[in-house]
Amino acid sequence: MNGEARQAVDMFLEYMRGEKWASCHTVANYGRDLARLQKFCSDSRLSEWRFLQNADIRLYVADRHKSGIAAKSIRRELAAIRSFFGFLLKKQLVEQNPALAVRAPKVGKKLPKTLDVDQVAGMLNAGTDSVLEIRDLAMFELFYSSGLRLSELAMLDVADLSLSDGYLRIRHGKGGKQRQVPVGSKAIKAIQLWLACRPECASPALFVSARGARLGQRGIQQRLDRWCRKNGLSERIHPHMLRHSFASHLLESSQDIRAVQELLGHADVSTTQIYTHLDFQHLSDVYDKAHPRARRSKRE
Structure with a gap:
């Protein structure tokens, strides 16, 4: 050209x-x-x-x-x-947009991996042996409690918390959007334990390293990998599995897709609807295992 x-x-x-x-x-x-x-x-x-x-x-x-x-x-x-x-x-450099009427290939929906309730409990009920592990457990509890994105968790400041009221403010959501989300009692307790031993530092970040610097996304992922290895979890768990599990478990119990949409910070409810497919897949698996006329013989 x-x-x-x-x-x-x-x-x-x-x-x-x-x-x-x-x-x-x-x-x-x-x-x-x-x-x-x-x-x-x-x-x-x-x-x-x-x-x-x-x-x-x-x-x-x-x-x-x-x-x-x-x-x-x-x-x-x-x-x-x-x-x-x-x-x-x-800019009047062309007279038409030739791409407007062109359709792209359809994207198949890939269901996100989730943990079941017992797996989450086993992961979060493990004990802590150090100040850094107290911090780590607070992070993981908050992930699952409030369905945060990894980037949102990393950007949280202490000032974003309102533990007495049981919520936190997310200022750095996707697309620059802000929202408030509730924080569960176990996450509140874990965060309070962390704040009691959080090192004094100039950083406003909620989760900081041993040197007092904000813990980044990669650092959080590494700590989660370490936590899983230490506690004998065979499956590799990434941070968004906790967000996906939060959404799936909440939707399964409440059936309120609009509320789950707001909590996740999805701009469009169609994004949240993937968890309804996930829930149906779970029900289908239960059906296949439990229904006497659904089970297949081993020879098949």
């Missing part, structure tokens, strides 16, 4: 950074996606963006799909292309 076409991509990425406040991760992904589209255009002898038609985008998507690229990745690439051409339309 010609120099003006490449310059248009640079202008778009700068627009995403400066005016849309897109994260560095998002901007980098968009840059890679558009670089692939530029190569496709060069191979197809398309020198300017205005020459791209709907059929060209369809062919590009089909090529990506044939190359074995996951449907989820193709959907993201297509979203980047649509945004880019939307930008070009505003």
Whole structure:
């Protein structure tokens, strides 16, 4: 493609950074996606963006799909292309957005892994042997108690807690959204034990390292891995399994999907609905094991 076409991509990425406040991760992904589209255009002898038609985008998507690229990745690439051409339309550099009517391959819903109630109890009822383990148990109790994302837990400050009222404030939710969530009695007790021995430090963070610095997401994951190994848990547990377990157990007991949506901080209830599928799968497993006309013989 010609120099003006490449310059248009640079202008778009700068627009995403400066005016849309897109994260560095998002901007980098968009840059890679558009670089692939530029190569496709060069191979197809398309020198300017205005020459791209709907059929060209369809062919590009089909090529990506044939190359074995996951449907989820193709959907993201297509979203980047649509945004880019939307930008070009505003700048009057093109006359149409050729990606608008192009459909991406369907993404199959992958059910999240969860722990059952007994597994969670076994994990959280293990004793602590050090100040750092007191901190770790408070983190894990809070994960399961309030259904937090890993990033939300890492960004919590002491000032975000209102233990006397039994809730905490999440200021750094997905998409910059804030919300309040309740904190269960066992999590409150675990946090109080941690606060009683939390080292004095300048950091406002709720969970800090032995040196007084905020504990990051990677550090939390490592501590969870260590906790599981120490307590003989054979299955590898990642932080979001506790969030998924919170959602599944709450939905199974309450059947109130809107309330679970609010607690999880989902913008769209369709995101929360995956846990209804998870609940049905559990019921189906129980049925297959328990119903006398459902069980299959070993020979089958």
